[in-house]
Amino acid sequence: MRLSILDKGHGLGPKMLFALIRAVSRQPVLDVIKLATYRPDFYGALAQGVTHEAMRGPSAWSVGDRELMAAFIAKSNECEWCTRAHAAVAERALSDAAKVSGVLADLETAPIQEPLRATLRMLRKLTREHAVNEDDMRAALAAGVSCEQIKDALAVCFAFNVTARLANAFGFALASPKAFEAGSKYLLTRGYR
Amino acid sequence: MTDFRQARQGLVQRILEGKGTASHAQRRAAFDNAELEEPMHTLIEKVAGHSERVTEEDITAALASGLTEDQIFELVVCAAVGQVTREYETALLALAAVSKKE
Numbered sequence: 311m312r313l314s315i316l317d318k319g320h321g322l323g324p325k326m327l328f329a330l331i332r333a334v335s336r337q338p339v340l341d342v343i344k345l346a347t348y349r350p351d352f353y354g355a356l357a358q359g360v361t362h363e364a365m366r367g368p369s370a371w372s373v374g375d376r377e378l379m380a381a382f383i384a385k386s387n388e389c390e391w392c393t394r395a396h397a398a399v400a401e402r403a404l405s406d407a408a409k410v411s412g413v414l415a416d417l418e419t420a421p422i423q424e425p426l427r428a429t430l431r432m433l434r435k436l437t438r439e440h441a442v443n444e445d446d447m448r449a450a451l452a453a454g455v456s457c458e459q460i461k462d463a464l465a466v467c468f469a470f471n472v473t474a475r476l477a478n479a480f481g482f483a484l485a486s487p488k489a490f491e492a493g494s495k496y497l498l499t500r501g502y503r
Numbered sequence: 504m505t506d507f508r509q510a511r512q513g514l515v516q517r518i519l520e521g522k523g524t525a526s527h528a529q530r531r532a533a534f535d536n537a538e539l540e541e542p543m544h545t546l547i548e549k550v551a552g553h554s555e556r557v558t559e560e561d562i563t564a565a566l567a568s569g570l571t572e573d574q575i576f577e578l579v580v581c582a583a584v585g586q587v588t589r590e591y592e593t594a595l596l597a598l599a600a601v602s603k604k605e
Contacts, residue, residue, distance in 0.1 A: 312559055312562040313562065313572045313575060313576055314572065315572045315573060315576065316576070319572075348576070349573075349576075351517075351521075352517065352518065352521070352523065352577065352580070353514075353517075353518065353580045356510070356513055356514040356517055356518075357514060359510040359513070359514075360507065360510040360511050360514055362510075363506045363507035363510050364507055367506055367507060387554065387555065388555040389554075389555065436590055436594055440552070440586070440589075440590050441590065441593050441594075442593070442594050442597055443597050444597050444600050444601045446597065447594075447597050447598045447600075447601045448601055451601065451605075457598060457602055460598055461595070461598070464591055464594050464595065464598075465507045465511075467590075467591070467594075468511065468587055468588075468590075468591045471583075471586075471587040471590065472583045472584055472587045474554065475550055475551075475554040475582075475583035475586070475587070476554075476579065476580065476583050478554035478555045478557055479546075479549075479550045479554050479557040479579050479583070480579070481557075481559070
């Protein structure tokens with residue numbers, strides 16, 4: 311990571327947590343965990359609450375759909391780290407690796423329902439162009455997405471557009487597939503808090 | 504998602520108004536992506552608009568300007584949350600406008 315404090319500036323509590331993670335998972339600690347536990351009173355603890363509500367709070371979108379949105383938003387942000395991390399979670403949640411790889415390869419031909427496809431189109435535009443307009447919302451609604459579903463998808467987009475920016479800016483080191491796999495198990499079991 | 508709204512507002516309030524090593528004015532400027540001098544202007548602009556373009560050199564230049572790592576950490580967080588807050592609010596306004604008309 312580009313700031314040494316995010317690698318080695320943690321207090322005793324997080325350091326003990328890192329040792330436990332390494333012992334149990336037999337994998338290095340993911341950089342996102344180092345970020346979340348560095349001065350958590352400033353950012354990490356609150357951000358985890360935001361992400362947990364977006365990803366695990368009540369919604370008509372399934373957990374798998376929301377993890378797929380997270381991976382897709384990460385790809386739209388050119389954040390390799392976040393794309394791999396959330397593709398792993400989405401694959402596990404949906405039990406459908408082909409669906410996840412299909413969406414990441416080509417949204418238009420991916421084997422998903424139209425409401426989800428229309429929602430992902432809108433999220434991609436918001437992520438890449440930093441704005442969406444009334445026509446974009448009409449297109450999603452016309453595809454059968456409800457207003458509440460759009461709001462819920464925008465919450466996912468909020469959480470992961472922040473995370474991707476920080477992963478890119480702080481230079482998260484890519485982890486091994488096994489490390490992402492261990493992380494995905496944890497996120498599906500425990501959520502983001 | 505009332506809980507999400509509250510959690511998001513809490514995050515924004517904390518990073519802008521709570522205790523930090525960067526001044527409140529610096530954090531607000533990073534959040535708004537405005538009124539920053541180089542080299543922070545370049546770094547914050549990239550975090551907000553094209554974070555994939557941030558380089559090691561951008562961080563090194565910020566450190567060389569006299570900012571501490573903690574200050575850079577806070578300002579980058581503020582820049583990310585600020586940009587995404589604007590995008591999120593723009594999208595909600597577009598949705599509300601359509602909902603009102605239909």
